[in-house]
Amino acid sequence: MEQIKDLYAQEAKDLHWYAHSRPWIRAADASDLVHTTFLEAIRAWGKVEPLGSDERRRWLRQVLKHKAVDLWRKQKVVDLTADDLHLPPTPGDETGRRVELVIALTSVWRAIEQMSPRRRTVASLVWGEGWDGRRVADHLGLAESTVRGHLREARLQLRASVGHLVPFIDDEEEQESA
Template sequence: MPESPQPQDTRRRRAFEKEALPHMQDLYFAALRLSRNAKDAEDLVQETYLKAFRSFGRWRAGTNFRAWIWRILVNTWVDVCRKRARGPKSADLEGQGMEPEARQEAPSLLENPGALDACVGDDVLRALHALPAPQRLVLLLADVEEFRYRDIARILGIPMGTVMSRLHHARQKMRELLWDYARRQGYGGEKKEAR
């Protein structure tokens, strides 16, 4: 007869589920943007949750759980990238962006992850892919996921000034790259040259 879980284990599992499950959809979309592949995104989220559960005792109640679990996701993604860099090349792990309007389409995107590309125009995807990976990641965390600067700094393990600098340069580059696209969409104004 199998042993029943200890009450303490059950409480720990329930506490983890209460904190972690509300973030699953956002983590999945981030993983999908990073991996650009539904299966890899699922694996990345699964590994993130496994690591988070194993180290849940180190998370301090009352602190920002969202930032904590995102840090685990980013670190797990970096580990995957390093492993793939050492091994055979099989997938491009560069980040992929999603416009805020696409977040409202979440249920259909979960059912059909390929629909993500339809939510973001080709021009926007090309512009995002043109950014250096560190700038793209900061831009996505700030403008899509709406993290505060200090949380991004904590997630990525970099100074807040670096976050602000990368975000500034990423936004500036996006403005340059998307100027013609914005004009075609009916947005006006004078083009400002980059300094």
């Protein structure tokens, strides 16, 4: 038991930081996930004890990640199927792929909700409704350059917060290739 206490003293702070760094883990759940992860380490100590420090750290992070997915599934944050996303079935681990997509989608919505109301409206009209910049500018009483600026900043915010989860196609690159 002393070894578990030592492991907790060495790794708990970094593991807590790791939980907070995952965009799909709610900050309120981070501490509980760390404690649940160490409970799992106690249960699996025969497997964890012989590991080196780096392997233990990786094992703890992997367990925390799995516990977070379990928690996320229980909370049913978003209940989507491949049909809802209009995706063709994929070979391999389809359930894992669906979870990744739903986590990414949830993270995108959280990032959009954190944008200023004006930027969120501009992005929704252009990306969600398919309006062009001129129509948005006329509708909102803005200059077209202001609309372009909001879209550029919205894209940068999304890339910064969820770019590691979602591949982005640059609107400007699309327009140039059209």
